[in-house]
Amino acid sequence: MRALFYIIGGSLSATGYFLNTVFWVFPIVFLSILKVIPIKPWQKLISFPLDGCATTWITINNINQNIFSRTRYDIKGLEGLSTKEWYLVTSNHQSWVDILVLQRIFNRKIPFLKFFLKKELIWVPFIGIAWWALDFPFMRRYSRAFLDKNPHLKGKDLETTKKACEKFQHKPVCVMNFIEGTRFTKKKWLSSGEVYSKLLPPKAGGLAFVLGAMGEQLTKLVDVTIHYPEGIPTYWDFVSGKVSTINVRIKTVLIDDLFSNGTFSASYFDDPVQKEKFQHWLNQMWEEKNADLESIERNSK
DSSP, X not given: OHHHHHHHHHHHHHHHHHHHHHHHHHHHHHHHHXXXXXXXXXXXXXXHHHHHHHHHHHHHHHHHIIIIIOOEEEEEOOTTOXXXXXXXXXXXXXXXXXXXXXXHHHTTTSSOEEEOEEGGGGGSTTHHHHHHHTTOOEEOOOOXXXXXXXXXXXXXXXXXXXXHGGGGGSSOOEEEEETTSSOOOHHHHHHXXXXXXXXXXXXXXXXXXXXXXXTTTOOEEEEEEEEOTTOOOOHHHHHTTXXXXXXXXXXXXXGGGGSTTSSOOGGGGTOHHHHHHHHHHHHHHHHHHHHHHHHHHHHHO
């Protein structure tokens, strides 16, 4: 009987997510077309109803979760957040459910979460223009092999991305970065050398690129630790109501307080000393997160 309940509830929930997404595609694409008009004040004006559409999409998804998932959230650290601040959000990454969790807990508490995307993704039909209209930062990263052949372009990728991010100077933004670069699995953990008991090793390059492009605009780091007491869930586990509890711990610090000289140095990409210092800071942060996960796990038993 319970299995049938999960199937019916999960099917209705998944259908709700699908219909809600399809519904909001139309106004977002329509507003995206309007935003193509190359007048900066107009584009800035249109960005507000676009963010409103995305926020309402998440709000309706949250109602869906309340009806079908009924997951209990144990959250600590949400105090002091604001929709008027510029944030860099980091988190451990275990499942696609992480994104639904992050959207839920931060909806209407901080600016709409945005991810750095590869520049080529702007050409994805419909979604690409929607991402552009929603001000998702697009980045161009040159490979080391490419730069060896074209040394005159060294630093150009960061410069181009930084210029594209200038629009965030006057409008609060929240950029999300999964530092591990991929979802945690037992196989990936074993191949990583088992450096941390609950995490994959952090990748400094992606975070450094974000800070290099937007370090002057982002004011606070919001570090999120997500723990699933019943094991890492699939999307189906979540929508069908099989996830009873999710633990979330949030730490917020000023970005200027993270570095000894007060700011992140863009010389990271050329200076081995800066790279070593940044990696050391990131490793310390990850050790604390791993300890937090171990503590949460002990206390949730």
